Amino acid sequence: MGVKYQGVQWNGNKVVYDLYMLVALALFMGVFMTIGMTVHPSGHQADAVVLLIRALGCAAFLMLTVVLTIGPLARMNPRFLPFLYNRRHLGVMTFLVAAAHFGLTVLWYHSSGPLNPFVSLLVSNPLYASVEGFPFEAFGLAAFAILFVMAATSHDFWLKTLSASVWKVLHMLVYVAYGLLVLHIAYGALMTEKSAVYVALVIAALAIVAGLHVVTGVREWSRDSGMKGLHAPDGWIDVCAPEDIPDKRAVTAPLPKGDRVAVFRDGAKIYAVENACRHQNGPLGEGCIKDGVITCPWHGWQYRPQDGVSPPPYEERIATHDVRLSSLGRVFVRVKKNPLGKEGAFIDVGGAAS
Amino acid sequence: MSLNKGVIPAERDDDLFIGWAKAPAIDRRFLFSAAPLLLGATTGLGWLVAKNLSDPGAGKWDTTATHVIEGALSAKPYPMIRVADPSAPFGMRTVLVVAQGKCTSGLDLAAKEGIPVKASGALIERNGRQMLEVPFSLDKWLEPVFIDMPGVVADPPEERLGRFALAGRIMDSKCFFGVMRPGRGKTHKACAALCIRGGVPPSFWARDGKGRESVLLMTDAAGGPLGEDILPLVADPVSADGEIVRVGDLLQFRADADAYRRV
Numbered sequence: 001m002g003v004k005y006q007g008v009q010w011n012g013n014k015v016v017y018d019l020y021m022l023v024a025l026a027l028f029m030g031v032f033m034t035i036g037m038t039v040h041p042s043g044h045q046a047d048a049v050v051l052l053i054r055a056l057g058c059a060a061f062l063m064l065t066v067v068l069t070i071g072p073l074a075r076m077n078p079r080f081l082p083f084l085y086n087r088r089h090l091g092v093m094t095f096l097v098a099a100a101h102f103g104l105t106v107l108w109y110h111s112s113g114p115l116n117p118f119v120s121l122l123v124s125n126p127l128y129a130s131v132e133g134f135p136f137e138a139f140g141l142a143a144f145a146i147l148f149v150m151a152a153t154s155h156d157f158w159l160k161t162l163s164a165s166v167w168k169v170l171h172m173l174v175y176v177a178y179g180l181l182v183l184h185i186a187y188g189a190l191m192t193e194k195s196a197v198y199v200a201l202v203i204a205a206l207a208i209v210a211g212l213h214v215v216t217g218v219r220e221w222s223r224d225s226g227m228k229g230l231h232a233p234d235g236w237i238d239v240c241a242p243e244d245i246p247d248k249r250a251v252t253a254p255l256p257k258g259d260r261v262a263v264f265r266d267g268a269k270i271y272a273v274e275n276a277c278r279h280q281n282g283p284l285g286e287g288c289i290k291d292g293v294i295t296c297p298w299h300g301w302q303y304r305p306q307d308g309v310s311p312p313p314y315e316e317r318i319a320t321h322d323v324r325l326s327s328l329g330r331v332f333v334r335v336k337k338n339p340l341g342k343e344g345a346f347i348d349v350g351g352a353a354s
Numbered sequence: 355m356s357l358n359k360g361v362i363p364a365e366r367d368d369d370l371f372i373g374w375a376k377a378p379a380i381d382r383r384f385l386f387s388a389a390p391l392l393l394g395a396t397t398g399l400g401w402l403v404a405k406n407l408s409d410p411g412a413g414k415w416d417t418t419a420t421h422v423i424e425g426a427l428s429a430k431p432y433p434m435i436r437v438a439d440p441s442a443p444f445g446m447r448t449v450l451v452v453a454q455g456k457c458t459s460g461l462d463l464a465a466k467e468g469i470p471v472k473a474s475g476a477l478i479e480r481n482g483r484q485m486l487e488v489p490f491s492l493d494k495w496l497e498p499v500f501i502d503m504p505g506v507v508a509d510p511p512e513e514r515l516g517r518f519a520l521a522g523r524i525m526d527s528k529c530f531f532g533v534m535r536p537g538r539g540k541t542h543k544a545c546a547a548l549c550i551r552g553g554v555p556p557s558f559w560a561r562d563g564k565g566r567e568s569v570l571l572m573t574d575a576a577g578g579p580l581g582e583d584i585l586p587l588v589a590d591p592v593s594a595d596g597e598i599v600r601v602g603d604l605l606q607f608r609a610d611a612d613a614y615r616r617v
Contacts, residue, residue: 011373011374013373013374013377014373020389020392020393023393024392024393024396025396027393027396027397027400028396028397028399028400029400030400031397031400031401031404032400032401032403032404033404034404035400035401035404035405036404036407039404039405039407040407040409040410043412043414044409044410044411044412044535045410045535046407046410046535046536047410047533047534047535047536050410050534050535050536051404054407055400055404058399058400058403062396062399078369078370078371079371079380079381079384081370081371081381082371082373082377082381082385085371085373086373108534108545109542109544109545109548110544110545110548111455112454112455112456112457113455113456113457113548113549113551113552114456114457114459114548114551114552115548115551120544120548121544124543124544124545124547124548124551124585125543125544125547125586126585126586127586133540133590133616135544136540136541137544187540188540188541189541191539191540191541192408192536192539192540192541192542193406193407193408193539194408195406195407195408197402197403197406198403198406201399201402201403287370288370290370290372290375295370295372297370297371297372299373300372300373300374300375
C-alpha cells in the first residue's frame, strides 16, 4: 500500500524478523558444517565444498517448508500473522540460499570440464527415460527457475503491473516448486544417503505442509457448507444475524460464483465488501476495523468500509456490496458488487437501516 | 421481528497484528516464546541432518604442497608414471596422472612417452592408490631426467589373471581417490560422467564375496581407453564379465562398454 516504491520495504518489525531468520540460517549452516566436518574419523572428513552445497540445499528446503506452513497457520491462529506479514522476505531469502546452492553445484560439479557447465548439468546424467535413474538435477533446475521468477516478481511494482490475480497465480507456482524440490531430493540425496532419517524428515515436511493445507481447506469448506442453501432467489444472500458479527471484525460468506464477501461490523453499523485485498488477495474478512477502516490481516492495507476506497494518499479500491436487514432480523447481502468507489447500503442496528 | 440491537463487546482493538503498527502485547509474548523454539529447532535439524551423513571414505587431495615423483611415463591406456619402489609388492607403484579440472584428455604426452621424467603436482590418494594432479602446460610440471630405475619400465609385461564376473560401480578415479569426498553415489553421477568424458580414467569399485574392496582400472576389451558409451552407466550399480590383467602393480579390468549391465 504505497504511493511510491522502495527497493526493499523495511520497518521495525521486518528488521527484527529478518535478523531472527538470518540468525536461524547461520545456526543451521554453522551446526551443519561443524558436525559434518567432525562426524567421521580422521582421514574420512567430507569435502568442505560438498558439505556446503548440501547445507545450502537442506536450508533452502527447510526455509521453503516454513514459508508454505505460514499461510495455513495464520488462517488457524492469528498469532502467526507476524510471520505472514514478513513471508516475502523469507521467500526472497530462500531464493538466495537456493541460488547459492545452485551456483556452487554448477561450479563444483560441472565447471572446468569438456562441456559448458549448464549443458553438463542437463546431459551428464542422460537417463531421462529411466524411472529410477532420472536425473535429479532437472527437478532442481525447474524448481529453481520457478523460485527465480517468484523472487524477480516479488516486488510490489510487479504486483501492481501484473495485477493481483495474475501475480497470485504466478506465485501459487511455489507449490509446483515445492513438489519439484521433493522430487529433486528423492531422486538425488535419498538415493545416495543410506540413513532412514532423511526419508523420515522429507516425509514429515511433506506431511506438515499438506496436512496444514488440508486442515484449513476442510475448515473453510465446512464453514462454507454451513451457508449453502441461504441464497435468496432475488440476488441477495442470507449471511447471519447481526449479533453473529463481533465488533470490529467480519463474517465471510461464499457467493454463488465462487467469490467471497466480508461483512464487517463497526459498532452499530454493518457493511459488506469483497473479501479479496487488492494487494495480494489477502482475506480481508479475517482482518479487523482499525481507526475506522478495514485493515487486511496480511500486510495492513486499508479500505474505508463505506465505499471500499483506501484513505488518502492511497488510491486502491475494493467493491462494496449492499446490505439490508430482513424482516426476520437477518443480515442479507446483495450478490452483485457495486461499482468501484460507490458507497454500499449499510445497516445501522442502533436505529436506522441504510 | 426480534432484533438484537445490542453490540457484542469488542475484543481489544490492538489484538490483531498489523505489520506497520506496534505489535500487540499478545503477539510480542508469542514471538518471544516462539523465537527460542525456532532457533532451537533449526539448530537441532542442522545437527540431525549432518550427524547422519554417510562416511565419505578415505581419500585426500593435498593442494597445500607440491608432490614430486620420478619415474617412467606411459600414456597407455591413460596417463601414468611408474615409480621404482622397493617396498611395494612388485617393486614399483603406478601413479595415475590427471590434469587440473576435468579435461585430462588435453594432456599431450606423446613426445615424452616411455622416458624417465620428473613430475610435480598435487597428490591425490586413497588406500595407497596414488594420482598426481598437474597443470595442462607440460613445461610447468614435467621434465626429462636421466636416472637409473632398475625393474621399472614404462610399459611392463601384462599378466593375464583370467576372466571374472564382477559387480560394483564405475567411478571417476580423480574424485573417488579424494578430490571429492564423497565422490560417489547418484548425487555425484553427473560430475563423474563429466570427468570420465574429459579423460579422467574410470575405475571399477568392486567388492568380492567377503566384502573386500578392489579398485581396478577400467579399459576396453583390448586394453585401450573406454569411450563415451560407458557414461550412462557411471555411478550406478553394474555387473560385467571381463578379463583382469596385471600390468606392473596395477590391476586392469578389461571389458567393452556393452559388457556392463545395470543391476
